[in-house]
Amino acid sequence: MDPIKVAIADDHQIFRKGVILSMRSYTEFKFVLEANNGEELLANLAEAAPDVVLCDLKMPVKDGIDTTKQITKDYPHIRVIILTMYEDERFVGHLMDCGAAGYLLKSTDPSEIKKAILEVMKTGFYLNPFVNKVLVKKNYSRQKFNPTLTTEIVVTDREKEVLTLVCLEFTAAEIALKMDISSRTVEAIKDRMMERFGVKNSVGLAFFAMKNQLID
Template sequence: METIKLGLIDDHNLFREGIKSLLNKMPNISLVLEAVSGKDLLTKLNTEVPDVILLDLEMEDMNGVDTTLKLQEMYPDLKIIILTMHKEERMISYLMEIGANGYLLKDTNQVELEEAIRAVYDKGFYFNPFVSEALLKGLKHKVAKPPVIGKNYHLTSRELEVLELVTQELTTAEIAEKLFLSVRTIEGHRKNLMDKLGVKNTAGLIIKAVKEKIISV
């Protein structure tokens, strides 16, 4: 099993120490970077880029929202899990749409934290029931649109098939096995889907596909 390189960004020392004690109990997860703000993170990324970061929202110098936007611009492959006390549904929906891969509340437990880290690393996203409910409520408050069945985005039948499997939380390798295709081919389809739908990652892809009624919930 590959070791997941993790970054932890939070301006409270006591909280970071608590998270570090949990991470030490998780096999094949290694904390390689700590930062106290978005600006501090961007500086340290010059020497070490983790696979996944745990990012707080409220920080001095550069908050989590601005940091997420900047990371999507500079390090689009870096996976971001927001770790915060904010429960506002609009904030959750917004952050997931601009590039976050997961959203956890700070009162989460060790089991869910580890599950989220591994899911984001393996699949590109993690939606727990709380986040899923917030996203669905956000979709319900939007003006309903007729189904587009992929036509407005010129999706091929294969791309639609891959998209459906992505929403079922299958990894790239699992989709490749199911469709009898290579991992590289599936990665190509996934990239084409993100380009056509104008999103930055798998989480955004699922949200956009549901919002535009390309797939059903």
Template sequence: MENVPVRIALVDDQKLFRGGMKMILADRSDFEVVFEAKNGKQFFERLAFEPVDVVILDVEMPEMDGIETLERLRSTHDNIRVIMLTMHDSDRLISHLMELGANGFLLKDEDPDVVCEAVERVAAEGIFFRDYVSKALLKKSRNKMNSDNLIKPRISDREMEVLQLICKEFTSKEIAEKLFISYRTVEGHRRSLQEKTGSRNIVGLVMYAVQNGLV
């Protein structure tokens, strides 16, 4: 039985850029570009009839930009994974997008292999971080007010191992192999970590770890 391809939507106001991105993704038999849209408004109109798994979403667009689209997605379709696209690697922008619930972040001049890796990892594990994303989150954590007086959850040694590997972009399968435990056990630790830290997803876990100096 063949695997079902990852269903993708491309949302960018530049038709030429969408065409180039579609060509990159078309090289993968496990990816399917279901539709394209030039802004958030058009995207939601198409989404009502054509469900997708992953959205590659430009930040700057007319008629509902990427930030507004991401916010609405998180309130209406939280299961859809979102990779944000931009020309600028601003620390402030990156940290803001991650706080809003983006699953990944790509610059528009990334290599094609990086784009495909991002889609693959976001679809499978819900997260894809480049070095500049981690640096942006770390910088923000250093600028935050000291929170040592807050009560922090008790995280076991094994949970800490799992959390640190998640932050290094290991998949659950890879973590299981590295720690010599089952995939189900890894998923159990991940769910426990999310409950303890109040994180909705893996992105939230990574942000918690960075902002609390755990990685």
């Protein structure tokens, strides 16, 4: 099995090198790109073709927020994991809405970074206790979420089942197997719900479902 290709963008070279060095023993990964800021990352992204990007928030020239938006727009197959010192719940919700697949603090142990990368490659997102805490905070429910429904949110039994499995971090293929339907049908159901709820990916679906109590 080929190693997962990882890129890292952070304007602090010592931290950047430290992350790479701390994960050197994990043969599942191969670092293919280092960047000092978002602009440098984006300029080399197509050539490096990473599967996952570890991205800082505060960087010169182009910050992590704008960089995440650009990556999820132009390279939707690349998973972005935010790796930052900002322990601010407002950033978590906003970055997830922008399409980030995970949010980690720079104090995170390398073993959790490894776990996060593997999870986003498997399920599309990684929800650690810090991110989960945001889901139950009232201040997140007050943030602008841009849903398309202004009245009571209604989901079918099949949509509810898909939402439940998405929140349990099952992949589309695993959901299809459990529900005895095709992966294409699962993706179609997810696409319809993402359009209705005004979210961009499985992370957004999970947040929306939990925030609006659409699942048991």
